[in-house]
Amino acid sequence: MPGRSSEPSRRAILVHLLAGEATVSELVQHLQLSQSTVSSHLDTLDSAQLVIRGRDAQRRPTRLNPKGFKALAAWLGQFEAVLAPMGN
Numbered sequence: 001m002p003g004r005s006s007e008p009s010r011r012a013i014l015v016h017l018l019a020g021e022a023t024v025s026e027l028v029q030h031l032q033l034s035q036s037t038v039s040s041h042l043d044t045l046d047s048a049q050l051v052i053r054g055r056d057a058q059r060r061p062t063r064l065n066p067k068g069f070k071a072l073a074a075w076l077g078q079f080e081a082v083l084a085p086m087g088n
Contacts, residue, residue, distance in 0.1 A: 007041070007044075009031065009033060009037070009041055010041045010044065010045055012031055013027060013031065013038070013041055013042070013045065013051075014045070014050065014051075014064065016030055016031070017051065017062065017063060017064045018064070020063070021054075021061035021062060021063035022061065022062060022063075023059060023060060023061055023062070024038050024039055024042065024060070024062070027042075027062075042062055048068065049065055049067065049068035049071065050064070050065055050068040050069065050072070051063065051064060051065055051068070052064075052065045
């Protein structure tokens with residue numbers, strides 16, 4: 001799961017979605033990537049359960065999936081012992 005969110009364009013998509021849901025077209029415009037590239041990244045993030053892709057008539061918004069991020073946070077929690085000596 002963590003590797004799926006590590007690609008810079010995917011991270012940019014996730015950060016953009018922090019402000020709220022967005023369509024592929026909105027993400028394409030904001031990120032200056034092709035529609036096929038954005039769709040491919042969204043497929044990857046969807047398979048990692050980090051986003052939810054909806055359908056609202058002709059509009060297909062994507063939003064962050066809180067359950068997926070909770071699972072990711074739990075997975076990352078196992079590495080707290082590594083961070084403890086760093087004082088962070």
